[in-house]
Amino acid sequence: MSLNLIxxxxxxxxxxxxxxxxxxxxxxxxxxxxxxxxxxxxxxxDWNFFTKLPTPVGETGGGMANAIVGSAKLLGIAxxxxxxxxxxGGVYLAEFSGSTFGFFVxxxxxxxxxxxxxxxxxxxxxxxxxxxxxxxxxxxGLALGVMMIPIAIRSSEEFLRxxxxxxxxxxxxxxxxxxxxxxxxxxxxxxxxxxxxxxxNLARVAGETAPLLFTSFxxxxxxxxxxxPTAALPVMIFTYAIAPYDDWHQQAWSAGFILLTLVLAVNxxxxxxxxxxxxxxx
Amino acid sequence: xxxxxxxxxxxxxxxxxxxxxxxxxxxxxxxxxxxPMYSKWFDDYHKKFPNLQFNYQSIGSGGGIQQxxxxxxxxxxxxxxxxxxxxxxxxxxxxxxxxxxxxxxxxADIPVxxxxxxxxxxxxxxxxxxGIFLGKIMKWNDPEIANANPGVKLPAxxxxxxxxxxxxxxxxxxxxxxxxxxxxxxxxxxxxxxVNWPVGLGGKGNEGVSGQVKQVPNSIGYVELIYAxxxxxxxxxxxxAAGVFVEASLAGVTAAAAGxxxxxxxxxxVSITNAPGKDSYPISSFTWLLVPxxxxxxxxxxxxxxxxxxxxxxxxxxxxxxxxAQLPKAVIAKEQKAIAxxx
Amino acid sequence: xxxxxxxxxxxxxVGRAPSSWLRRLRSGDEIAYAITFCxxxxxxxxxxxxxxxxxxxSAIPRHKFGWSFLYTSVWDPVAGQFGAAPFIYGxxxxxxxxxxxxxxxxxxxxxxxxxxxxxxxxxALTFLIELLAAVPxxxxxxxxxxxxxxILSKIEPGLRAVLGWTPLFQGPFYGVSLLAAGVVLSVMIxxxxxxxxxxxxxxxxxxxxxxxxxxGATRWESTxxxxxxxxxxxxxxxxxxxxxxxxxxxxxxTMVVGNEPKIHGSLFAPGYSIAAVxxxxxxxxxxxxxxxxxxxxxxxxxxxxxxxxxxxxxxVLSTTQKGSG
Numbered sequence: 001m002s003l004n005l006i007x008x009x010x011x012x013x014x015x016x017x018x019x020x021x022x023x024x025x026x027x028x029x030x031x032x033x034x035x036x037x038x039x040x041x042x043x044x045x046d047w048n049f050f051t052k053l054p055t056p057v058g059e060t061g062g063g064m065a066n067a068i069v070g071s072a073k074l075l076g077i078a079x080x081x082x083x084x085x086x087x088x089g090g091v092y093l094a095e096f097s098g099s100t101f102g103f104f105v106x107x108x109x110x111x112x113x114x115x116x117x118x119x120x121x122x123x124x125x126x127x128x129x130x131x132x133x134x135x136x137x138x139x140x141g142l143a144l145g146v147m148m149i150p151i152a153i154r155s156s157e158e159f160l161r162x163x164x165x166x167x168x169x170x171x172x173x174x175x176x177x178x179x180x181x182x183x184x185x186x187x188x189x190x191x192x193x194x195x196x197x198x199x200x201n202l203a204r205v206a207g208e209t210a211p212l213l214f215t216s217f218x219x220x221x222x223x224x225x226x227x228x229p230t231a232a233l234p235v236m237i238f239t240y241a242i243a244p245y246d247d248w249h250q251q252a253w254s255a256g257f258i259l260l261t262l263v264l265a266v267n268x269x270x271x272x273x274x275x276x277x278x279x280x281x282x
Numbered sequence: 283x284x285x286x287x288x289x290x291x292x293x294x295x296x297x298x299x300x301x302x303x304x305x306x307x308x309x310x311x312x313x314x315x316x317x318p319m320y321s322k323w324f325d326d327y328h329k330k331f332p333n334l335q336f337n338y339q340s341i342g343s344g345g346g347i348q349q350x351x352x353x354x355x356x357x358x359x360x361x362x363x364x365x366x367x368x369x370x371x372x373x374x375x376x377x378x379x380x381x382x383x384x385x386x387x388x389x390a391d392i393p394v395x396x397x398x399x400x401x402x403x404x405x406x407x408x409x410x411x412x413g414i415f416l417g418k419i420m421k422w423n424d425p426e427i428a429n430a431n432p433g434v435k436l437p438a439x440x441x442x443x444x445x446x447x448x449x450x451x452x453x454x455x456x457x458x459x460x461x462x463x464x465x466x467x468x469x470x471x472x473x474x475x476x477v478n479w480p481v482g483l484g485g486k487g488n489e490g491v492s493g494q495v496k497q498v499p500n501s502i503g504y505v506e507l508i509y510a511x512x513x514x515x516x517x518x519x520x521x522x523a524a525g526v527f528v529e530a531s532l533a534g535v536t537a538a539a540a541g542x543x544x545x546x547x548x549x550x551x552v553s554i555t556n557a558p559g560k561d562s563y564p565i566s567s568f569t570w571l572l573v574p575x576x577x578x579x580x581x582x583x584x585x586x587x588x589x590x591x592x593x594x595x596x597x598x599x600x601x602x603x604x605x606x607a608q609l610p611k612a613v614i615a616k617e618q619k620a621i622a623x624x625x
Numbered sequence: 626x627x628x629x630x631x632x633x634x635x636x637x638x639v640g641r642a643p644s645s646w647l648r649r650l651r652s653g654d655e656i657a658y659a660i661t662f663c664x665x666x667x668x669x670x671x672x673x674x675x676x677x678x679x680x681x682x683s684a685i686p687r688h689k690f691g692w693s694f695l696y697t698s699v700w701d702p703v704a705g706q707f708g709a710a711p712f713i714y715g716x717x718x719x720x721x722x723x724x725x726x727x728x729x730x731x732x733x734x735x736x737x738x739x740x741x742x743x744x745x746x747x748x749a750l751t752f753l754i755e756l757l758a759a760v761p762x763x764x765x766x767x768x769x770x771x772x773x774x775x776i777l778s779k780i781e782p783g784l785r786a787v788l789g790w791t792p793l794f795q796g797p798f799y800g801v802s803l804l805a806a807g808v809v810l811s812v813m814i815x816x817x818x819x820x821x822x823x824x825x826x827x828x829x830x831x832x833x834x835x836x837x838x839x840x841g842a843t844r845w846e847s848t849x850x851x852x853x854x855x856x857x858x859x860x861x862x863x864x865x866x867x868x869x870x871x872x873x874x875x876x877x878x879t880m881v882v883g884n885e886p887k888i889h890g891s892l893f894a895p896g897y898s899i900a901a902v903x904x905x906x907x908x909x910x911x912x913x914x915x916x917x918x919x920x921x922x923x924x925x926x927x928x929x930x931x932x933x934x935x936x937x938x939x940x941v942l943s944t945t946q947k948g949s950g
Contacts, residue, residue: 012843019737022730026815027753033760033768056321058512085664092661105665112672114934116873118900119679119923122907126678126920133353134309149668179657200759207761210875210900214908220324221307221335228307229337234763238876241767243489244496244513249771256764267759271752311908345909348916368911440797447884449702449909474703475911483799483895484884486905497774498799 034260041257044250054220054231060247064255066222070137070230071206074216077141077226078148078205083198086152093153094160095182105153113150120146121211129215135229140216144205151201159193160186196270203266207259209234233259304333306581311339312346312359314487315452315506316569319387319606320359323597327589334585342487344449344475350572351375356582358572361389361451362458362475363551376574382623383550383570384590385613386597387606388539390530391455391565392517394510395502396495397422399437404518405430405527408556408564411520412464414441414502416471417481422500430527437500444494444503447484449475455567456504459555504565508605522564523556534563535607543610550617568609576625587624594618676927683921685914694921700886700902702911707918709925711886715803715896716926719878720871722807722892723814728864730811731818735860738819739826740834740848751823758816766880769809774800774881777808781893798893801883807892809877814867821866821941825859826852862940869933873926875900899926 052063089109093102124143129135163186171181187194209232216230218239223230237255240248317340324336341349343360350358351372363383364372372381393406400422410426413419419426423436446453454475461468471477483498485491488505492513495503507530510517519527528534538557546552556564571590577583594617598608609617686694686707697708734754738747781798788794829852837847853860883895884905899922910916 008843008846012845015845015849016737016741019733019741022733023737023742023750023754023819026730026734026757026819027750029812030753030757030760033757033764036768036772037764056325057318085667088661088664089668092658092665096658096661097665101665105668108669108672110934110938111931112668112675114869114873114930115675116875116900116926116930118873118875118903119927120675122682122903122920122923123675123678125907126682127674129354130352135354146671149671153665153668177654179653182657203759207763209761209763210904213904217309217311217908218339219337220321220339221328221337224305224307229309229339234761234876237763237767238880241763241770242486242493242880244492244509245489252767256767259761260764263759263761264756267756271755342909344911348909348911351911371912442797442799447905449906449911472703475909476702476906478699478701478703479885482885483801484905486884494801498801501799 034264037253037257037260041253041255045254045257049251049254053222058245062247062251064231064233064236064251066219067231067233067236067255068258070216070219070223071233073137073223073226073230074141074144074212074232075202075206077138078144079198079202081142081145082148082152082201086149086201087156087194089149089153090156090160091182091187093157095178095186109150109153112146113154116210117143117147117208118210118213121213121215124211124215132227134227135215135217137216137223137226137228137230140212140230140232141226143211143215144208147205147208147211148201151204152197155197155201156190156194159190159197162193163189192273196274199266199270203263203270207234207263209238305335306333306585307335307337308357308582308585309337309339309355310346310357310359310571311341311349311355312572313343313361313451313569314340314489315343315361315389315450315455316359316387316606317488318508318512319601319604322600322604323593326600327592331585334589336589340487340489342446342448342475343451343454346451346572347475348449350381350574356577357574357586359386359570360454360475360572361567361569362454363553363570364572372574376576379574379576382573382575382620384573384617384620385550385568385570385609386593387601388535388554388566388568388609389606390507390535390563391452391459391504391567392507392510392530393502393520394492394495394505394515394517396499396515397437397439398499400434401516402431402434403516403529404434405521406518407521408460408463412460412467415443415445415460415480415482416464416467417443430521439500442498442501443479443482444485444491444498444501445479445482446476446487446491448486448490450487451475451567451569452488452504452506453477455555455565458553458567459565462556511605520564522560522562523558524560524562526560528561528563530563530565532602532605532607534561535566536610538562538564538566539568539607539610539613543612546613546616548616548620550613550620566607573624575623583624587621590621590624591618679920679924679927683917683924685917686921687917689914694918695925698888702915705912705914707915709899709922711888712897712899712902712922713925714888715806715882716872716898716900716929718803718892718896719806719810719882719898720868722804723810723871724864724868726808726811727815727818727867731815731863731867732822732860734815735819735822735826736848736853739823740852741844751820754816754819757812758820760813762813762874762876763880765809765813765877769805769877769881773809774805777802777805785893792890793892796889796891796893799883799895801881801895802893803882803889803896804892806878806882806896806898809881810871810874813874813877814871817867817870818863821863822856822860825856825863825941828859829855858940862937862942865933865937865940869930869937872930872933873900874898875904879904899923 048063051065053066055062120143124139128139171185212232212235218235219229219231233255237252240252320338343362346358346360349355407430421438423438457473461473485494488509491503492505492509495501519529521527537559538554542552542554554566594614601608694709696710698710699706699708738751778800833851834847837851878898879901885895886897903919910919
């Protein structure tokens with residue numbers, strides 16, 4: 001074998017190793033994060049965490065019950081705001097739109113998707129908090145909902161487009177109107193993709209902290225209805241992590257563990273459903 | 283999907299159910315300086331009147347002033363009294379009606395430090411503190427510090443300054459003091475809840491500064507006394523106007539307020555840093571609740587007025603356990619009369 | 626490849642009168658069109674409103690400072706002097722550092738996953754890496770404070786010994802720093818680079834690969850010399866997207882960057898980013914000028930991410946369209 005060939009073969013093996021190392025580093029990071037959170041967070045999870053309200057500074061035994069419920073309410077409002085507009089917008093782009101207007105809508109959707117979450121927070125603050133003169137779950141939920149819209153549109157459109165045209169044409173040939181075809185044939189055909197898209201979308205905004213900082217603010221107590229400030233898991237993690245109290249650090253780990261587990265569980269389930277049914281979402 | 287929706291509905295119902303018609307939620311925000319005290323007070327008050335919830339968020343005095351001016355909270359809290367511009371801003375935004383200051387407790391800003399190998403309590407002269415925070419004194423074994431601490435072995439390490447990254451009354455108290463003892467500080471940096479710091483790292487809230495000082499070796503920061511006590515951090519003595527090195531204590535803070543108490547102005551805005559007297563702790567301050575003169579909601583108005591009245595009597599008995607000093611009697615009496623100003 | 630749906634008009638059944646507008650209305654087509662059209666328009670409205678709110682609420686500082694806002698490096702709330710330079714600097718530096726670390730790691734891993742690894746391992750690892758993209762920012766911040774910063778403190782003497790001759794690695798080190806923020810950001814953007822680059826490389830037509838192999842190239846050579854250059858634009862696009870993402874990252878940066886609104890030459894020094902200062906100071910900006918200055922910073926960040934995202938889309942789209950078969 002010539003020297004050149006040996007050199008080339010060596011480079012081949014070395015690069016295989018190096019790129020493999022990069023990959024295992026990247027994949028390993030996730031395992032490390034999960035493991036670390038598990039060790040630090042899971043072991044101090046007790047019943048208090050899920051059922052008690054925060055205690056005054058310096059006293060132990062507090063929990064994050066209001067934050068868990070608060071996050072759930074925020075996601076509920078976000079869904080109500082983001083899913084209808086996102087889904088219907090996706091239907092429009094997939095089924096009805098012409099090319100120029102469709103281009104504008106897609107372009108603006110991508111624009112909105114790229115807006116940093118803190119700027120969306122400013123938007124919700126100037127739009128809702130200032131005129132209403134108080135922080136509220138509604139403002140926070142709205143900020144999260146606006147974040148959900150672009151992804152909902154794009155993923156809905158993709159899954160609707162993935163439905164073969166012959167299904168549509170078959171339905172119309174049988175005499176159904178366009179609207180009826182979409183409602184009874186196309187959407188059900190795409191339902192798995194759309195549902196998993198919603199799940200992934202929710203999981204993404206569930207972890208958002210920045211837009212909540214000056215919209216839903218925070219609350220030491222339960223937050224009734226949607227017009228009051230509310231505690232939320234990610235915000236509590238932030239507040240407790242930068243404080244000097246060890247008890248608060250402990251709770252931050254636990255909250256982080258819960259949040260991460262939920263987010264990853266939803267992601268894993270969604271991807272498993274999709275991989276069984278069809279191409280993975282982009 | 284259906285499952286998520288019905289669970290969400292259940293959760294919303296549950297939390298709206300928790301709030302009966304009687305529940306009154308009062309939102310407040312502001313100073314981190316008295317946060318340990320306020321969180322205890324509001325907790326005790328809630329236990330006494332379960333239908334009243336005072337939701338206090340410690341976001342810094344700057345935040346308290348901003349949010350009460352914007353009207354997004356019912357009252358604010360600050361350890362730096364509002365200045366003329368801020369008062370005018372408030373009146374402009376509230377149709378001419380003003381805002382009242384109610385002192386709640388007195389506390390002390392103390393220099394906390396974390397020097398590996400040094401467990402002794404250090405003495406700081408005003409020149410030392412000003413020099414460190416101006417960035418002119420850069421090493422721990424600088425003569426200005428060493429001369430005040432004979433017998434303590436100070437390392438030649440660089441000093442890491444930690445200050446507040448957020449708008450803070452604790453900062454106001456600190457820079458108010460530095461402005462009084464250092465002409466250079468007064469002209470170069472000045473007073474405010476947020477200043478243009480010559481050097482240092484930023485921590486968010488008293489909590490953030492204590493956290494940073496605990497984690498970073500060779501650091502020095504300023505926090506309210508209770509934060510150092512609760513976190514078992516070392517803090518130094520400061521030389522007062524009479525030339526005595528005093529450790530922050532309830533007695534020292536009370537002594538500092540003694541002179542001001544008799545002549546406290548009607549709006550209660552007064553600075554007691556660098557007070558005369560040999561027992562006075564030089565970096566003491568009142569901290570205030572910022573309550574709008576006109577409160578629309580009658581239930582909230584009554585709740586707030588009752589709370590202030592409770593705070594001035596029962597609340598004062600709980601201060602010492604958390605290392606805050608009680609208000610002087612003359613001030614309490616004057617405040618009790620001032621509650622009537624809340625319309 | 627999904628068949629794109631064209632606008633299908635109702636087929637006209639033989640023997641029926643042509644569909645009138647009224648008939649279409651009753652059959653629900655017009656209503657469906659109207660509802661979905663309104664949803665699509667509302668996206669335009671919301672985005673327009675967003676830009677409007679940002680623009681009008683930053684009017685006071687814009688009139689006061691004009692364009693000098695972008696290059697003034699003073700951030701002095703007491704004196705009412707606000708300049709964006711320290712934050713633009715911090716944002717750019719931390720993102721640049723994130724890219725410097727992230728690109729070799731990300732592209733390397735993408736190449737491995739798309740070309741060199743056996744398919745089953747590749748799928749499993751890709752799955753794990755894409756999950757990393759789902760981890761919330763605040764969790765990265767949490768880990769940054771308690772793991773990354775102490776680790777950096779330990780390796781700092783080593784770094785200083787090797788790289789201390791550059792001004793980038795001089796000066797005191799407190800743990801929280803531009804370096805810490807850059808490293809945390811790199812971990813956050815690597816999954817995006819990997820995921821998109823991998824797809825782009827997979828989309829390269831196999832004749833490229835096979836032709837190179839037929840000519841006697843090693844696996845690596847066929848990948849690096851034949852496949853990757855073909856996918857170059859798409860990979861660039863993924864890098865731009867990752868950059869856009871890192872510019873807007875808030876929580877993880879806030880928790881480890883040191884919160885100092887000053888420009889220091891060294892990576893060891895604390896700094897600040899646009900998103901971090903907004904997060905920290907928004908609720909307590911006293912006075913309209915201060916609040917307006919923060920909102921103007923939001924406008925600057927918005928503009929930055931729009932430009933970068935736009936460039937990214939162009940690059941990614943042009944490659945995947947070309948490369949798809």
